[in-house]
Amino acid sequence: MASNTALPLVLLAEQFARLPGIGMKSAQRLAYHVMTMTDEEAKAFADAVLTAHSTVKCCSECQNFTENALCPICDDPERDHGTICVVETPKDITAFERTNEYKGIYHVLHGLISPIDGITPDKIRIKELLSRIGKGGVSEVIMATNPTVEGEATAMYISKLLKPLGVKVTRLAFGLPIGGTLEYADEVTLFKALENRSEI
Amino acid sequence: MASNTALPLVLLAEQFARLPGIGMKSAQRLAYHVMTMTDEEAKAFADAVLTAHSTVKCCSECQNFTENALCPICDDPERDHGTICVVETPKDITAFERTNEYKGIYHVLHGLISPIDGITPDKIRIKELLSRIGKGGVSEVIMATNPTVEGEATAMYISKLLKPLGVKVTRLAFGLPIGGTLEYADEVTLFKALENRSEI
Numbered sequence: 001m002a003s004n005t006a007l008p009l010v011l012l013a014e015q016f017a018r019l020p021g022i023g024m025k026s027a028q029r030l031a032y033h034v035m036t037m038t039d040e041e042a043k044a045f046a047d048a049v050l051t052a053h054s055t056v057k058c059c060s061e062c063q064n065f066t067e068n069a070l071c072p073i074c075d076d077p078e079r080d081h082g083t084i085c086v087v088e089t090p091k092d093i094t095a096f097e098r099t100n101e102y103k104g105i106y107h108v109l110h111g112l113i114s115p116i117d118g119i120t121p122d123k124i125r126i127k128e129l130l131s132r133i134g135k136g137g138v139s140e141v142i143m144a145t146n147p148t149v150e151g152e153a154t155a156m157y158i159s160k161l162l163k164p165l166g167v168k169v170t171r172l173a174f175g176l177p178i179g180g181t182l183e184y185a186d187e188v189t190l191f192k193a194l195e196n197r198s199e200i
Numbered sequence: 201m202a203s204n205t206a207l208p209l210v211l212l213a214e215q216f217a218r219l220p221g222i223g224m225k226s227a228q229r230l231a232y233h234v235m236t237m238t239d240e241e242a243k244a245f246a247d248a249v250l251t252a253h254s255t256v257k258c259c260s261e262c263q264n265f266t267e268n269a270l271c272p273i274c275d276d277p278e279r280d281h282g283t284i285c286v287v288e289t290p291k292d293i294t295a296f297e298r299t300n301e302y303k304g305i306y307h308v309l310h311g312l313i314s315p316i317d318g319i320t321p322d323k324i325r326i327k328e329l330l331s332r333i334g335k336g337g338v339s340e341v342i343m344a345t346n347p348t349v350e351g352e353a354t355a356m357y358i359s360k361l362l363k364p365l366g367v368k369v370t371r372l373a374f375g376l377p378i379g380g381t382l383e384y385a386d387e388v389t390l391f392k393a394l395e396n397r398s399e400i
Contacts, residue, residue, distance in 0.1 A: 006267045012252040015245045042253035045215045046246035052212040053242035067206045091232050
């Protein structure tokens with residue numbers, strides 16, 4: 001932001017620019033927008049940041065974000081507590097819940113193994129997963145990390161830890177996205193789609 | 201945001217979604233990002249919002265955002281105080297300053313006349329502009345509002361008020377954007393480019 005504007009506005013734009021997916025130009029626009037808010041609106045916005053940050057904790061079971069000791073999913077006796085879907089982030093849970101198909105429970109790793117970024121297996125919530133499985137009653141663990149190098153490596157690492165415990169470990173299917181066309185599919189997706197073809 | 205997450209996170213996402221250009225999906229992503237901040241980072245972010253909102257005022261001359269009574273541009277004796285460039289918002293000033301070509305000063309309207317949205321001429325800073333010109337010493341007013349219906353109407357309205365005061369009123373040129381191609385120019389731009397053609 002140029003020197004022709006007020007310093008607190010520049011500092012606010014810099015704060016917005018630190019958020020993911022927000023470049024310096026969007027950050028400026030957002031900072032200018034804050035100036036058009038009423039006092040109450042600006043306070044409500046700042047309060048929402050602080051309240052969410054201070055009151056939201058991780059579920060003691062699945063590590064999803066929650067205000068209580070247990071998240072609503074772990075606390076729900078209707079869910080299948082024998083199936084655990086392992087995801088990278090809490091927002092992945094939202095994606096699965098949107099399908100309205102999955103009836104099991106989750107485990108959030110809060111990251112993926114990535115030695116190049118200094119994220120070793122002890123930096124993500126793998127031991128919490130092992131401790132849940134150690135309590136018994138879990139028949140299947142679905143590895144639902146993203147199909148990236150880190151996602152694959154993390155899925156492999158965890159499955160090697162779980163196999164000796166006699167738990168079935170599965171992985172999400174990869175293939176053509178529904179509604180997609182062959183023309184626009186990348187070669188790796190196409191290869192996976194071919195490799196994982198099924199009889200009709 | 202689904203019911204499977206904590207309420208303060210939902211409320212925070214709603215706050216983000218009220219910002220311009222941020223949809224519900226981006227808002228969720230930003231809310232989740234706040235959870236990964238340290239206590240200090242969350243506090244710095246919330247403080248930046250409140251500090252900018254409470255300490256930044258409008259320049260008593262040009263209505264640009266500033267921390268002081270006068271903004272750095274109005275306060276600069278090197279600038280040409282006889283030329284006023286009239287813009288809709290403070291961020292338009294940033295755009296002009298980036299060209300490093302304009303040496304005059306500015307006037308921010310903080311909006312455009314739009315009767316359909318209830319924005320009548322008295323709702324934007326037109327009287328402040330008239331009072332500046334009333335003090336004398338201004339030879340030219342450049343109407344630099346956007347080439348939209350509201351921008352054009354506002355430019356016309358103000359130029360009619362200013363002409364009787366003996367001030368030269370000019371308008372930005374419209375035409376092909378530099379680096380653009382005829383093929384992709386819309387017909388109105390092309391018509392304007394043709395209409396405003398100049399001898400070479």
